[in-house]
Amino acid sequence: MQTIVCQPAAAPMLFSAEGMVGVIFLLTVALVFTGAIIAVNAQRLVRAVSGLAICFTGLAGVYYFLLSPFLAMMQLLIYVGAVSILIAFGIMMATPENERVTGMKNRPLLAGPLAFSTAALMFAALTLLGLKTQWQAFPRQGTFDIKAVGMALLTTHSLVFELISIVLLLAIIGALVLAQRGRN
Amino acid sequence: MQLLNLYNCLPTYLVIGALLFSFGIYGMVARRTVIGMLISSEFILAAASTNFMAFNRFLAPDPVVGQIFTLFIMAIAAAEAAIAISIMIAVYRNYKTIETDDLVDLQG
Numbered sequence: 001m002q003t004i005v006c007q008p009a010a011a012p013m014l015f016s017a018e019g020m021v022g023v024i025f026l027l028t029v030a031l032v033f034t035g036a037i038i039a040v041n042a043q044r045l046v047r048a049v050s051g052l053a054i055c056f057t058g059l060a061g062v063y064y065f066l067l068s069p070f071l072a073m074m075q076l077l078i079y080v081g082a083v084s085i086l087i088a089f090g091i092m093m094a095t096p097e098n099e100r101v102t103g104m105k106n107r108p109l110l111a112g113p114l115a116f117s118t119a120a121l122m123f124a125a126l127t128l129l130g131l132k133t134q135w136q137a138f139p140r141q142g143t144f145d146i147k148a149v150g151m152a153l154l155t156t157h158s159l160v161f162e163l164i165s166i167v168l169l170l171a172i173i174g175a176l177v178l179a180q181r182g183r184n
Numbered sequence: 185m186q187l188l189n190l191y192n193c194l195p196t197y198l199v200i201g202a203l204l205f206s207f208g209i210y211g212m213v214a215r216r217t218v219i220g221m222l223i224s225s226e227f228i229l230a231a232a233s234t235n236f237m238a239f240n241r242f243l244a245p246d247p248v249v250g251q252i253f254t255l256f257i258m259a260i261a262a263a264e265a266a267i268a269i270s271i272m273i274a275v276y277r278n279y280k281t282i283e284t285d286d287l288v289d290l291q292g
Contacts, residue, residue, distance in 0.1 A: 066240070
């Protein structure tokens with residue numbers, strides 16, 4: 001076992017292939033936080049959902065940098081393609097035309113600063129935890145490729161795989177029943 | 185240019201996860217509508233996924249496990265969003281609003 005921080009540790013030059021990759025990574029992270037700020041602060045709900053989609057597109061890039069193109073594709077498919085669209089439909093169906101705002105204006109005076117300080121404390125604590133801990137890397141045994149993911153999904157984790165399908169089925173039925181109830 | 189090597193460092197991803205998590209917490213506390221809180225909860229789930237993927241990339245002996253766990257988080261998040269939207273539609277049908285201040289029937 002060894003303590004690791006960066007892997008590899010050497011920094012690349014700006015005008016090299018690795019340096020360009022670093023620039024693209026910084027742009028991706030900028031995309032993530034632009035989207036997150038829009039999603040949390042926007043006045044109108046539709047803009048918040050657009051921010052969510054932007055943030056999750058950037059997050060797919062982050063997953064790509066974490067050596068998992070499969071998860072990056074899944075992030076685009078599930079979050080950007082399904083969840084954001086679902087929330088957009090929810091906004092169109094469950095909100096009156098003149099109320100499609102997030103209500104940031106008429107909240108109590110202290111709500112904004114209190115929420116901000118709660119989030120800032122959380123961020124400080126988690127960041128300190130992440131930066132101060134001496135992370136230990138175990139010797140690598142497997143590979144990152146999608147074939148290994150598929151094999152593990154259907155052998156080692158097959159029970160969880162079946163359970164998640166039952167959960168999704170129940171969610172579909174439950175959503176139908178809930179949305180149907182009280183309809184005339 | 186240590187800035188350009190950030191994508192090879194574990195703490196970068198941990199800080200990204202922490203920042204996403206605190207954005208989610210901020211939204212959960214500050215938002216006044218149910219849909220706003222749902223959007224913020226997606227950020228909290230995404231922060232958890234990011235941390236799993238980061239530890240999977242840098243520390244885990246078998247780099248398959250973290251990917252599969254993140255995949256399951258995504259499935260749970262999709263199910264949660266579907267259920268939350270349908271609850272919201274049911275609430276809107278009964279109350280004609282989704283502002284959290286108006287949904288206080290159980291407050292006593």
